[in-house]
Amino acid sequence: MTKAAAGGKVEEAPVVARLRERAQRRGGVLPASIIGLLDQLLLVLLIVELLYTVHVSFREHVLTAPPFLLVALIAAVRRILVLTAEADITKKH
Numbered sequence: 001m002t003k004a005a006a007g008g009k010v011e012e013a014p015v016v017a018r019l020r021e022r023a024q025r026r027g028g029v030l031p032a033s034i035i036g037l038l039d040q041l042l043l044v045l046l047i048v049e050l051l052y053t054v055h056v057s058f059r060e061h062v063l064t065a066p067p068f069l070l071v072a073l074i075a076a077v078r079r080i081l082v083l084t085a086e087a088d089i090t091k092k093h
Contacts, residue, residue, distance in 0.1 A: 035082060035085040035086060035089065038081065038082065038085065039078070039082045042074070042077075042078035042081065042082070043078065045074060045078075046071065046074050046075055046078060049070065049071050049074055050071045052067075053067035053068060053070070053071055
């Protein structure tokens with residue numbers, strides 16, 4: 001039985017706990033370095049998905065729209081998340 005199932009408190013991973021403490025010390029705002037990391041991580045995801053989509057298209061000799069729409073959706077979500085996080089930082093400072 002886990003601690004959560006027994007009604008106990010679930011411990012956070014040390015990295016998550018440190019990030020939470022940093023955010024609380026800064027008034028609940030994520031540091032700019034975390035936003036940069038998020039931006040880079042989502043960019044890598046976007047590139048990997050795009051390469052996979054192109055690879056499948058070449059392999060099957062068929063160009064279909066849905067995989068490319070998924071890449072566009074990832075790009076849009078990435079931009080929205082980063083802009084929202086950056087706006088939160090500028091608003092707090």
